[in-house]
C-alpha cells in the first residue's frame with residue numbers, strides 16, 4: 001500500500017527500526033490532582049505511555065477499543081503522514097471512529113524529528129486523558145553535542161467532569177444564552193500530576209521537551225532561577241533564543257536547553273512553575289488558582305523549595321522565531337515569496353438551534369458519516385468538485401505543488417490556536433488583538449526564514465496568515481485546537497489533489513489483531 005507514495009527521505013536512515021505496540025483502551029479511576037475520576041487508560045496505565053523513537057523508525061500501534069461505551073481514534077500530532085494519509089487518525093476525516101470492541105492498526109514511517117504528541121481525535125476524549133508525548137530523535141540535531149540528557153515535561157489544563165458531560169453543558173441552551181463560555185478547567189497538570197518530581201543532576205545541560213497537551217487554555221512554564229534557550233518549535237529547529245519563560249497554546253511544543261545551576265544550599269530541588277492563561281476564560285471564578293508546580297530534584301534528602309507563582313507573563317512572540325538553516329525534514333527554510341492559491345476563512349461564533357456553534361464563512365463543520373477521505377477515493381473524477389464532500393465538511397480543494405496561503409479572519413472576541421494536519425506552515429502575518437481583518441494584497445514575510453510550525457494563535461478580532469507548499473495528497477483537517485471549539489464545529493477540510501489518491505490508497509489497513517478476552 002505504500003509503494004506509490006513512499007516519502008522521499010532527505011537523510012539516510014541509519015538506525016531505522018520497527019516499534020510495534022499493542023494499546024488496549026479501557027476506563028481507569030485516577031486522581032492526578034487529588035480529585036478522583038475515570039480516565040481513558042492504555043493497557044490499564046495512566047498517564048498513558050510516551051511514544052519515543054528515532055527519525056526513520058516505522059511505528060505500528062494496534063489500538064483495541066475496550067471502552068464499551070465510546071468510540072475512539074488516535075492522531076499523531078505534528079506528523080504529516082506524507083503518503084500515508086490513512087494513518088492520520090481524525091475520526092470522520094481519514095477513518096471511521098473505532099467502535100467499542102473493535103480495533104484499528106496504525107502503521108507509519110516517521111520522517112520528521114522533534115517534539116510531538118499523540119492524542120484522541122473523537123470529540124472531547126483528550127479531556128478524558130487519552131493523550132501523551134511523542135518524540136523522535138535526530139542524531140544530527142544541532143544541539144546534540146551540548147546536551148547531557150533529555151527530559152519531557154507535559155503541561156495542560158484538567159477537568160474533574162468527564163468530557164461527554166462537559167460537552168452536554170457547553171452545548172446547552174442556557175450556555176448559548178450566556179454567550180457560549182467554555183468550561184473552566186478545575187486545575188492544571190505537569191506530567192499528568194501535581195507536585196511531581198523529576199530526578200536530575202546539577203550543572204548538567206538538558207534538552208527539555210515541553211508539550212501542552214491540554215484542552216483549552218495556553219500555559220506558562222518557568223524554571224525558577226533559570227533561563228531557557230528555545231531550539232525547536234513543533235519539530236522545526238529554530239535559531240536559539242533565550243527566554244525567562246515559555247508560553248504554549250494547547251498543542252504547541254518547544255524543545256529548550258536548560259543548564260542547571262546548583263540549588264540553594266538548604267534545598268535539594270528547583271521549582272517548576274506553571275500557570276494557566278486565565279485571560280482565555282470568559283470569566284474567572286472567585287478564588288481561582290491557575291498555578292501548579294513540579295520539581296527538578298538533585299538531592300531528595302533535602303527539603304523542596306517553597307511554591308511561588310509566575311508573576312511576569314512576558315515571553316517571545318513565535319512570529320519572531322527564525323527557522324534554522326539546518327532543517328532537513330522540510331522542503332525549504334526560506335520564506336515562500338509568492339502565493340499560488342489563497343484561501344480566506346472568516347470565523348465567528350453564533351447560536352444555531354439554541355446551541356453555541358462556530359462558523360467559518362458562515363458554515364459549521366459537521367463530522368462526516370462517510371470519512372471525507374473515503375469520499376475522495378470513491379467518487380472518481382468528481383473528487384475535484386467540492387460539492388461531493390457536502391458543504392458541512394467545509395471542503396477546501398488544493399493542488400499538489402501550489403504555495404497555499406491560508407488567511408484566518410477572527411471575528412470572535414477570544415484567541416484561537418489553529419492547527420493544520422498534513423502540513424506545517426510559515427507564519428507570514430498576524431494582527432494584534434482588535435487589529436482587524438486581512439487588508440488584501442501580497443503580504444511580506446516578517447523575516448527571510450519565518451517561524452514554521454503546526455499550531456499557532458490568531459488573536460481576538462485579528463487575522464493570521466500562513467503559507468505552506470501542498471506536498472501531501474490527501475484529506476487534512478485544519479481546526480482550532482481548543483477541544484470545545486472542535487465540538488462547536490471550528491474545523492475545515494483541506495483536500496489536496498484527491499484524484500491522485502484513487503487506486504493508490506487503500507483505506508483499510510491489512511493487519512488484524514485480537515487481544516485475549518478479559
Ligand SMILES: *[C@@H]1O[C@H](CO)[C@@H](O)[C@H](O)[C@H]1NC(C)=O
Nearest residue numbers: 032033034193194195293307
Ligand atoms: C501540592 O503541594 C501543595 C503545597 O505543598 C499542596 O498545598 C497541594 O495540596 C499539593 N497537591 C497535591 C495534589 O498533592
Ligand SMILES: *[C@@H]1O[C@H](CO)[C@@H](O)[C@H](O)[C@H]1NC(C)=O
Nearest residue numbers: 027038067068069070162164
Ligand atoms: C462510559 O463508561 C465509563 C466507565 O463506566 C463511565 O465512567 C463514563 O461516564 C461512561 N461514559 C458515558 C458517556 O456515559
Ligand SMILES: *[C@@H]1O[C@H](CO)[C@@H](O)[C@H](O)[C@H]1NC(C)=O
Nearest residue numbers: 344345346359360361362363
Ligand atoms: C454570512 O451571512 C451574513 C448574513 O446572513 C452575510 O451578510 C455575509 O455576507 C455572509 N458572509 C459570508 C462570508 O458568506
Ligand SMILES: [Cu+2]
Nearest residue numbers: 416480482485
Ligand atoms: Cu478556538
